[in-house]
Amino acid sequence: MSASPASRPVRTRFAPSPTGYLHIGGARTALFSWAFARRHGGTFILRIEDTDVARSTPEAVQAIIDGMNWLGLEEDEGPYYQMRRMDRYKEVIRQMLAAGTAYHCYTSPEELDRLREEQRARGEKPRYDGRWRPESGKTLPAPPAGVQPVVRFRNPPDGAVAWDDLVKGRIEISNAELDDFIIARADGTPTYNFCVVVDDWDMRISHVIRGDDHVNNTPRQINVLRALGAEVPLYAHLSMILGDDGTKLSKRHGAVSVMQYHEDGYLPEAVVNYLARLGWSHGDDEIFSREQFVEWFDLDHITPSAAQFNTEKLNWLNAQYIKKADDAYLAAEMANRLAHRGVNPETGPELEAVAALYKDRAASLNELADAAELFCADVHPAPEVIAQHLTDAAKAALASLRTRFEQAAWDKAALTQAIKDTMAEHGLKMPQVAIPLRVAVLGVPQTPAIDAVLEVLGRERVLARLARHL
Incomplete structure (x- = not known):
């Protein structure tokens, strides 16, 4: 089912709302959409759904773009901005009003509230009752003076809307469950579900890959697409991501800005590899390149059950990438x-x-x-570290060692020999010289092999740091 229809080139989109940063869930959606387009030689589109004017900010837009760039998810088209397409949405609404697939509704918010209260009192699902819906043989009242109407979509009254979800399988919703939802507010601004439909239509989107929090929007969007005579995309709804403890992902689990991972020292390659394994797998493969992921990626192996975020696993993966970097x-x-x-x-x-x-x-x-x-x-060991390791006996050994370092060739073999000669002179074991030496030159008692540390640090720095403690 995940292969592209022969007659349609693959065109996917990532369509975030710029009301906050790009988080892990959004980044995974973007990655899967990007990879599917790359796998099929298609087009990946970035669309900014910024119609929530009160909450959308330029800073959030930039944060999304920065996150995408850091992950290396380059768009082929876009970014497109919905606020710049208002004329197009209004044009389509006019066409739908003329075609009878949409209509003006003059029901006031107060009337709707009363209607819902009555429906709840009767134990019914609260919904718009179609009182302004034009029907054959139905007489509508005169529009009330001074009231700006909303525009509602004329949902099919009978039958069902169904689709074969590429992750969840067959989903079918009765049209009787769907009311005539608003596609344009009283001030003329189009609503989210309507803008998405026009965008997917105009941009010729073949596959909509998005989170399963959008499943409830899908039947409404399919019905509008059909009313417009548009080709319906294939849908793949990704399951949610849970935190380490099995609850909904939150900031304490890692649902932070993708750029926070950059600040915390993760490599983008490691994050991409980790995201790829959140709800998708290729056998037992754990570590793979972006190119290998694209070659392997399909929608058939996305699990419909929730994925679980594992910080330990991400840290392990990051360490593997650092080793190979x-x-x-x-x-x-x-x-x-x-x-x-x-x-x-x-x-x-x-x-x-x-x-x-x-x-x-x-x-x-x-x-x-x-x-x-x-x-x-400049390193300043903690007083308790100095007291523990830089004893009088240790300082005496370090003073002898410093003299040897002044003459020694500066390579690991010569440095190791200088340490051994000092151990013999003072009757000490390796840790009794090496640990005070680490504290004196780097301020900490544990480092990689001391000869390698000294070689990298260099003669002048080592002598100067030893002198400070002697």
Whole structure:
């Protein structure tokens, strides 16, 4: 079912409302829509649904675009903005009024409230009762003076609207369950469900891939499309994403801006790989490139049940990508993060060497930047760390070691020999020299292999940092 119809080129769209940031759920929808278009040589469209004027902001639009760019989900067309298409929507509404598929309704909000209260009192589902719907043999009252009407869609009275959802399977809704919904407000502005239909029609969307919170909108949109004589897209409604604890995803689980993941030190490749596995799978494959994902991606293997967000799994995946990442790429990211903290990366050794030293033990770019900061900034060990490790005996050994470092060749073999000679001179074991040495030069008792740390830090920095504690 997920293959494109032979007669229709694949055209997908991601259509966020700019009332907030791009979060994980939206990013997954965008990724699946993008990947499906790429898989079938189709077109991926970005559409900004900004008709909620009170809540839509330019900052939110930019946040969405920034998130898409960071994830590498480039659109082929757009971004289109609904607010710039108002004339088109109003033109279609005029055509529908003329064709009789829409009509003016003069029911006031107060009348609607009373109607709903009466229906609830009778145990009925609250709904518009069609009192202004033109019917054969029905006499409508004269429009009340001074009342601006809304425009309602004339929903089919009989039968059902059905579609074969590419994720959820066959879905069928009786038209008797659907009332004549408003497609234009009293001030003339079109409503969300109507704008979406005209956009999907005009943009020739072949596949609508979106969250299952839109399932209830789909029968209404299909009926409007049919009333317009438009070809109906295929629909794929993605299940919701749950947090680690099985409840609805919230900010404490990770439902934060996609750009927060950038700030927290995740690689976009890792986030894309993780999102790809949220509700879709390809056998037991866990780690795969964006290109491999596009080659494999289909709608048949999307699970209709809710996906569960797992922060531990994302962190593990990020660590795998950091291990495989190019040292120059990691160094550039580290430099940016250091500069953001007010630390000049130029004051330390080559960051590529630091990246190579720490990439196997870091779960995020921020952890790499933490390590790099020890190489670039003045380090001040905590008083309790100094008291524990920089004892008089340790300082005596470090003083001897410093003298040896002044003469030694600056490579790991020579540095290791200098440490061993100092151990022999003072009758100490490796940890009794290496741990105080780590504290003196990097401010912490645990680092990668001490000879590698010293080699990267460089003779001048090591001697200067030792001198500070002696």
